[in-house]
Amino acid sequence: DSGVTQTPxxxxxxxxxxxxxxxxxxxxxxxxxxxxxxxxxxxxxLIQYYNGEExxxxxxxxxxxxxxxxxxxxxxxxxxxxxxxxxLYFCASSVDAGSHNEQFFGPxxxxxxx
Amino acid sequence: xxxxxxxxxxxxxxxxxxxxxSCTYDTSESDYYLFWYKQPPSRQMILVIRxxxxxxxxxxxxxxxxxxxxxxxxxxxKISDSQLGDAAMYFCAYRSFRDDKIIFGKGTRLHIxx
Numbered sequence: 001d002s003g004v005t006q007t008p009x010x011x012x013x014x015x016x017x018x019x020x021x022x023x024x025x026x027x028x029x030x031x032x033x034x035x036x037x038x039x040x041x042x043x044x045x046l047i048q049y050y051n052g053e054e055x056x057x058x059x060x061x062x063x064x065x066x067x068x069x070x071x072x073x074x075x076x077x078x079x080x081x082x083x084x085x086x087x088l089y090f091c092a093s094s095v096d097a098g099s100h101n102e103q104f105f106g107p108x109x110x111x112x113x114x
Numbered sequence: 115x116x117x118x119x120x121x122x123x124x125x126x127x128x129x130x131x132x133x134x135x136s137c138t139y140d141t142s143e144s145d146y147y148l149f150w151y152k153q154p155p156s157r158q159m160i161l162v163i164r165x166x167x168x169x170x171x172x173x174x175x176x177x178x179x180x181x182x183x184x185x186x187x188x189x190x191x192k193i194s195d196s197q198l199g200d201a202a203m204y205f206c207a208y209r210s211f212r213d214d215k216i217i218f219g220k221g222t223r224l225h226i227x228x
Contacts, residue, residue, distance in 0.1 A: 035216075
């Protein structure tokens, strides 16, 4: 158990819908990362937040957005869902920003878009 | 842009034998980190081993060791005395000193034969 929690574990929804994935980082960790794991694209970095502020952006679609709240939990919002958005979404956290800090991964949220 | 390539989609090894998973990467940077992550059927991403590019000595963690060839941009993982619990998807990954995102290869699925 990494100490990072993600809810829900599974999510099944329809095309065109909007969903919110939630992540609680390890206690004391200020930095949160979101990754998408899909069959065709593999594991890709989406976005990073550090202490409430967006720090880095990767291959995140405009239909997707994220935020980090004052209690440091983070939410990833996916809207106008398409079949291709079906994937495993991981959240990771680290104590601080900076590449020397290990990222601890949560168990993931499996999103299925029908 | 940095890329990570794992040329072996699947591999099999007999229990108690040794297996080597290959990884090559491309970067123009001189300072970076390399990782091997394990993803068992539970989907949890588990850090197996980490190598700092500025260190010439190859990292080892119990039965896991790497062969890091910086000039060749090669980073292979050797698993000795393979155990049934080693069966998983293994991802090679790269992280720059300049930012926090992790870039993953496509993965190698390792089967352990009893």
